[in-house]
Amino acid sequence: MQLTRVSIKLVTFLLVSGFAVLAFCSCKETSQKRVASVLYAGSLATVMENGLGPAFSKKSGIEYKGEAQGSLGAARMIHDHLRSPDVFISADPTVNETVLMGAGNGNLVTWFVTLASSQLVLAYNPKSPFADKFKAAADNQIPWYEVLATPGLRFGRGDPTIDPKGYRTLFLFDLAGKHYNNPKITALLGDTLNPEQVLPEVALLARVEAGQFDAGIFYRHEVVAHKLPYVTFPSEINLGDPKFSDFYGQATYTTPKGEHVKGAPIIFTITIPRTVQHQAAAEELVRYLLSSGSLLEEYGLGKVEHLAGGDRKQIPTDLRSLCSGI
Numbered sequence: 001m002q003l004t005r006v007s008i009k010l011v012t013f014l015l016v017s018g019f020a021v022l023a024f025c026s027c028k029e030t031s032q033k034r035v036a037s038v039l040y041a042g043s044l045a046t047v048m049e050n051g052l053g054p055a056f057s058k059k060s061g062i063e064y065k066g067e068a069q070g071s072l073g074a075a076r077m078i079h080d081h082l083r084s085p086d087v088f089i090s091a092d093p094t095v096n097e098t099v100l101m102g103a104g105n106g107n108l109v110t111w112f113v114t115l116a117s118s119q120l121v122l123a124y125n126p127k128s129p130f131a132d133k134f135k136a137a138a139d140n141q142i143p144w145y146e147v148l149a150t151p152g153l154r155f156g157r158g159d160p161t162i163d164p165k166g167y168r169t170l171f172l173f174d175l176a177g178k179h180y181n182n183p184k185i186t187a188l189l190g191d192t193l194n195p196e197q198v199l200p201e202v203a204l205l206a207r208v209e210a211g212q213f214d215a216g217i218f219y220r221h222e223v224v225a226h227k228l229p230y231v232t233f234p235s236e237i238n239l240g241d242p243k244f245s246d247f248y249g250q251a252t253y254t255t256p257k258g259e260h261v262k263g264a265p266i267i268f269t270i271t272i273p274r275t276v277q278h279q280a281a282a283e284e285l286v287r288y289l290l291s292s293g294s295l296l297e298e299y300g301l302g303k304v305e306h307l308a309g310g311d312r313k314q315i316p317t318d319l320r321s322l323c324s325g326i
Contacts, residue, residue, distance in 0.1 A: 035063045036281040039078065039085035041268065042068040042201035043118075043165060043218070046225040047299045048089075055295065056288050062281045070163030070201045072255070075099035078108055084275035086282035089115065089289075091219075092164040093269050093309055098259050100273065101310060111310035112271035113323055115289060116221075117302035119240025119266060120165075120172050122148075122155075123223040123230040124215035125208055131229075134215065138231045145176065145185045147231075148215070156197050156204045156216040157189070161255050163201045168239055169217045171251035171263040175237040178250070219266065224300030239266045240302070267304060272316070283316050290322045 036056075040048055045068040053064040069077065071091040077083040079099050090096055093112065100109035122144055124134040130153050137144040148155055158166030170192065177186040189197065199207060205222060207213045220240075223230045235241040239248055248263035255261070270289060272282045289296075293303045308315060308323045320326045 034061070034281065035065065035278050036087060036285045037065040037067075037085050037278070038087045038089065038285065039067050039069060039074050039083050040087075040089035041071045041074070041091035042163065043091060043222050044068065044089060044268070045202065047221060047296075047301070050225070051299055052289060052292065052295060055292075056285055060281075060284055060288065062284060064285070068202055070159065070166070071095045072099070072164060072259070073162035076162075078273055078275060079105060084277065085273065086276045086278050087285055088271050088273050090164075090269050090271075091266070092261070092264075093267055094261050094264075095164065096269060096271060096309070098261075107274065109271050109273045109310065110314040111308060111312060112269040113286075113290065113309070113315070113319075114304050114307045115268045115270045116296045117240065117265065117267055117304045118219040118221050118300070119233075119238040119302075120168060120217055121220045121223060121230040121232055121238070122215055123208060123218045123228040125211050125213070126229055127211060128214040130214050134229070134231060138229070143180075144231050144233070145180070145182070145188065148188050149184075153215070154196075154213045156199050156207060156213045158201050158204060158217070159198050160192065160253060161257075164261075165201060165217070165219060166198070167253040167255075167261055168263070168266065170253055171239060171248065172217065172233065172237055174251040175247065175263065176233075178247075179234065179236050219300075221300030239263060241265065268301070269309070283318060286316075286319055287322065290319070 048066050053066050057064045072095055075095045076099060096109050096112045124131060130150060133147045136142045137147050157169040160166035160170055173186045173189055177183050204216050208216045236244050236247060242265045245265060251263035253261050270286055276282050290306055297303060305324045306322055308326055312326050
């Protein structure tokens with residue numbers, strides 16, 4: 001049977017279209033396997049961008065794309081469909097539970113796993129005119145809170161409305177007032193949202209490094225990564241020791257949006273939210289991070305038991321062996 005010119009053109013069109021669809025699907029599939037986007041706690045910027053992200057890409061061949069935001073703000077972005085990451089790393093388990101989990105939040109997150117720990121420290125600029133005082137405080141020669149009360153000294157802290165480190169700083173000073181039996185310590189902060197102190201998380205460290213602020217409250221891993229000198233706080237108030245969980249819990253804060261949080265040991269968590277677009281790559285990244293304890297420690301983070309929260313049955317099968325108690 002002979003084909004007419006019209007039928008030949010039709011067959012040719014269908015063949016070309018078919019190849020195009022196959023090529024598109026192949027490219028899409030390849031893209032999904034080779035990219036992993038991560039929305040993570042802003043304090044992890046140096047750790048992720050200079051350490052874990054590049055190391056993961058080098059080992060896996062998967063392109064890493066990261067974005068730093070205050071954990072509470074980042075979770076709200078996911079909740080409001082302003083971000084759709086493959087992986088979400090939070091600086092506080094409560095952020096998952098209050099903003100992303102449950103039917104009221106569209107079950108955007110159903111599980112999470114504890115990744116690492118940290119503690120709060122007082123970091124300072126080594127060229128600050130008050131550097132000698134901070135060094136003396138670091139050597140336990142004078143109380144750290146007396147240094148912060150020095151006239152003319154500027155210190156910064158995170159925004160408690162969007163950043164767990166911000167409300168944890170409030171907890172730190174509240175607990176310090178109780179621990180030292182000195183209510184004047186809490187007064188050093190002024191108003192909860194004191195504009196002379198409060199800055200977005202990603203900007204605060206840069207301000208201290210530039211000398212615009214003499215000091216700031218940070219996580220230990222941040223200042224280790226940036227090689228800034230710092231003053232440590234007693235375990236009773238630094239939110240880094242599970243032994244003092246009950247005491248930490250005496251400090252509370254309610255955000256303007258009504259989210260209630262209370263003091264607890266600082267724990268970072270990792271999850272794959274329902275916004276995931278590259279499932280296989282996301283699982284490979286989570287597996288890599290849960291297995292990178294030595295690298296996390298190198299950047300000043302503490303090792304923790306990888307405990308699961310939420311619905312453990314929803315954790316991808318290949319990741320369950322890395323979690324305790326499953």
